[in-house]
Amino acid sequence: MKKALVLLSVLLLLSALAGCGINKKISEEVSEQIAEGILGEAGKGKVDVDIEDGKIKFKGEDGSEMTIGEDKWPQGGAADQIPEFAKGKIASASNSAKAAMIQIGEVDEQEYLQYVEELKKAGFDRNASSYADDQSKMYSAFKGEDVWVMVNYGGDTMIITVEIKS
The missing domain is CATH 3.30.160 (Double Stranded RNA Binding Domain)
Known part of the structure; x- marks a missing residue:
């Protein structure tokens, strides 16, 4: 019973955080890190990727x-x-x-x-x-x-x- 109550509390907390946009922010951060890794490897240089409000911004190490x-x-x-x-x-x-x-x-x-x-x-x-x-x-x-x-x-x-x- 105690485990079920803890699990329910965690699920409620995650749902509340997702409603606050935390889930979207985490998703954007993960996507940015994946894109930076792929683009950096393909271009053999560091690439900063920022995903926000439907826009994707790339910045190379050369500026x-x-x-x-x-x-x-x-x-x-x-x-x-x-x-x-x-x-x-x-x-x-x-x-x-x-x-x-x-x-x-x-x-x-x-x-x-x-x-x-x-x-x-x-x-x-x-x-x-x-x-x-x-x-x-x-x-x-x-x-x-x-x-x-x-x-x-x-x-x-x-x-x-x-x-x-x-």
Whole structure:
């Protein structure tokens, strides 16, 4: 009887802690440690991983950083090379010093075309390439020698990719 009472008390305590978010925090910590181990081994260097509120942040020992899962326009890094797109709803974003990708929903074709014009005005017109069919559109170009952008549009979704080549 005493063992059953102790077991019941422990279960109630764990349930209460889980309700307070402790379980989520422990799960995040374990996931971070596993990811750090795998990424560190794969890259042969230390990688710090922080999982919080649906976002995953990576930081390398060289100071490079990348965030995945943002639902707002990324600040800093490669994202600073392109004009901010203020329409639609950001579904996800990843950003680092050398590359960024932003996926935006609820975008109409006219907004896509206006953004392509903004890119051209911002200097993304070197080695330009475009494609269009009934269902999708794409524009890519360089700004100078080193900064490349590609914008894909289909349905109501636009994906912007920017890469710094140097």
